[in-house]
Amino acid sequence: MYVANLSSENYFTVVGLLNDTDANIPLFIVFLFIFLVTLCGNLIIMTVVIMDQSLQTPMYFFLSNFSFLEIWYTTTIVPKLLANLLLKSNNISFTGCMTQLFFFVTFGATECYLLLAMAYDRYMAICKPLYYSSLMDTKTCLQLVTCSWVTGMLTGLIPALLISQLDFCDSRQINHFFCDIPPLLELSCSDIYLTEISIFILSLIVLFGCLMLTLVSYVFIVISVLQIKSKSVHNKSFSTCGAHLTVVLLYYGTMIFMYVRPHSSYSSNMKKIVSVFYTVVTPGLNPIIYSLRNKEVRASLKKIVHRMLPQFPGFKRQNLQVHRNISTIF
Template sequence: MRSANQSSANDFVILGLLNLPELSTPLFFTFFFIFLLTLTGNLTILTVVWLEQTLHTPMYFFLTNLSFLEIWYTITIVPKLLVSLMLKDNNVSFAGCMSQLFFFVTFGASECYLLLVMAYDRYMAICKPLYYSSLMDTRTCLQLVAASWITGVVTGLVPVLLISQLEFCGSRKVNHFFCDIPPLLELSCSDTHLTEMSIFMLSFFVLFCCLLLTLMSYLFIVISILRIQSINGRRRIFSTCGAHLTVVLIYYGTMIFMYVRPHSSYSSDLNKFISVFYTVITPGLNPMIYTLRNKEVKLSVRKILRRFL
């Protein structure tokens, strides 16, 4: 009985997205639709690339890893959000909160590294086509993906280890729709200055370094595209890279806004709105922008359907 009471006393209460009960049902169905779309799109990519031999290339290998990551990234956040919207079940244990934070940061950081790897892959394919096949072999691709995942896990461990050492002796109401870094820091009754600075420096290093290198890759790609004589070829590559760059800018823009700024400037309602973009909307856009609008993928889907129907 004592342990049950202690467990209950250590629970956090997630306040949710909005304190407007009349919007709970519309938001539930909206987010549930986006959640299904995200899962369906990413599972379709994994299935099509797995079944179609012509898509067994470095670019699609990286895209399948991104799709696999997006599935788990979405599952980490959205189901709990849906439950809180409909069932008002907003309690989460300390261990559960730290687990959600760990997986959220791990998958978020791994996505940054994967987006960088994908930009590097496109740079090699467009700017160094003669060396592409020899440099981007199977071993190199596996090493790049493994490095992205391992570095993501290490990145995820840092804030969890720091925040788990803090004391939470007052209110345990997390003013957010998931266990995120800023609202947890607000609840702590410990001196959080060192923790805040450590997480700020980590976020700054990961986000700005990855973004800078990604943008540099796309800059070199744009320069190479401008040298292409064929207008149709130039337009096609610009269209693809432009869509990719749009996703990168939305993802990094919202993440930088959330984690690379002073703690005192946090606005809870604005944070929730911004968080919806990189936890719910962007994972749903990625399958459509990166792959499902691709002609090669569309042809492969038709071939697979003809094969099984």
Template sequence: MGTLEEKQTIPSSFQEMTNVTAVLEFRLLGFSSNPRCQILLFTLFLVIYILTILGNMIIISVVTFEPQLHSPMYKFLKNLSFLEVCYTTTIVPKMLADLLAQRKTISFSGCMAQLYYFISLGATECYLLSAMAYDRFLAVCEPLHYGVAMTAESYTCLAVGSWVTGGFTGFLPCLMVSRLHFCRYNLIDHFFCDISPLLKLSCSDTTVTEAVIFILSLLVLSSCFLLTLVSYLLIILNILKIPSASGKRVTFSTCSSHLMVVTIYYGTMISMYVRPTYNLSSELNKAASVLYTVVTPLLNPVIYSLRNKAFKKALGQVVIRHHRLHSL
């Protein structure tokens, strides 16, 4: 019939009083129950997902095979593109399957795994964007020392450090949520396992869990955002000192793409998490979640491919080489 549940080994009188069960699966409410609407959403999200994977894989391939793009700036971009592929794959395939399914369920362990990767990859993106901002700061404000400060070893430390630190960031929130008790009612009013709907679903006292997760989120978001903000403020101040308008334009063009990605990412994340949630409808909450889990990963390849002249030139060379190879 419904939920697979099994009683915890506690006294029956206490069970009857608290009605606590060990939930083995959750049901995801998802989007509209209208079949036509679900097919429309499935088609839309599938197209966006395919474009996201293709776009980011093109960036990874071009940066890998074009020697002129082997600078730290483009290596960071390759890391960001790979992260976007992982990030959107954590959410979208399951969401697509649920749009066509009669019964939208996810196991408890699957839910916790999705939650862990969602948090870890989100934190990793914050760290990577900060590292990319620091790289642009060195390139614009300290050009004479850039080769010494941003060596291959420095890049490796920043890139690997971002991934490792992001991986550790996801452990504590996921562990604390997994240790909560969930009652018989196991319907998650969302299309994936996010922190907020899981905390609302728990019949445990979530005060400590909410406080720890809020503090950790605030530390990660605020520290990375401030580091990125300071880097770009210094970059802008340095650009304003350039006497010629063409010099200002050329210098700003080297970091404008990354600045747009940063603005979009932090804009969606801050609007989603740094505001009261009690007066936001579940539908509006889902719409905001779609923005940063489905749409934002697509914007990364679009922005970099359209605004970066060096990347467009390298992409053109790859296309010409590929055409010549197949015309022989």
């Protein structure tokens, strides 16, 4: 069989999400809607945190960074997916494929580290309230965020370098909708044992390590909340923690399914469906779960909208119906 070590002048062909092209237009509409919701939701959160001084706290600092990350994370995958569905333009250069792989793993790993930092922040705020303001100062928050991004980039560099050194067969069809690790390994004609084991160990350390530490933080939070003799506090805390944990478990569960296991017998279609959750669905849920359900964020957003609306031509301040509509929305 002909073997080629692909250079930047060569290309892969991305098969796409489904073999049935009749479903391309409906899928395009659905994914475009989720993509726009993801972008708008995260941009709103970043804008509100920046404009409202009352939200200049460690928790919202982490949330704004998380929103910034989610924008880049979903932009790495979804635009190319939309182009493939609409234009049937399925070719991607070797350099473009490795670049997409690098940024996908970088942003995915950084999300794990930021979720851990956010869980640690909540643990300090609820379990160590007397030390919170002194320990979680601006310097500490900046260090945690910087460490998350730098470590995420190093994490993304390892699989990109390992896979870029492999030889690939004459078939260059990636049976997926983006340049992911498993389909690229399946496409290689090299001995991938060491590469696969190295990526498996890296994924195990990052995903299981961050997940366990995040869950431990939430366990301590729940224990602390149970010691408070207020039913309203219990309901609010468990509602918030339950929503957060749902997103965390969905994200980690699908990622672990894909990466923290040896070569699997699962079908390619099953892998694609699972990948949709952590590349398309979860980024769309995060701004809703983490911030837009938050009363403080909604109140700040309403104040900003009320403050900005009178600046538009034709707007009359005495139009109470507009204010009622805004209040209904938020």
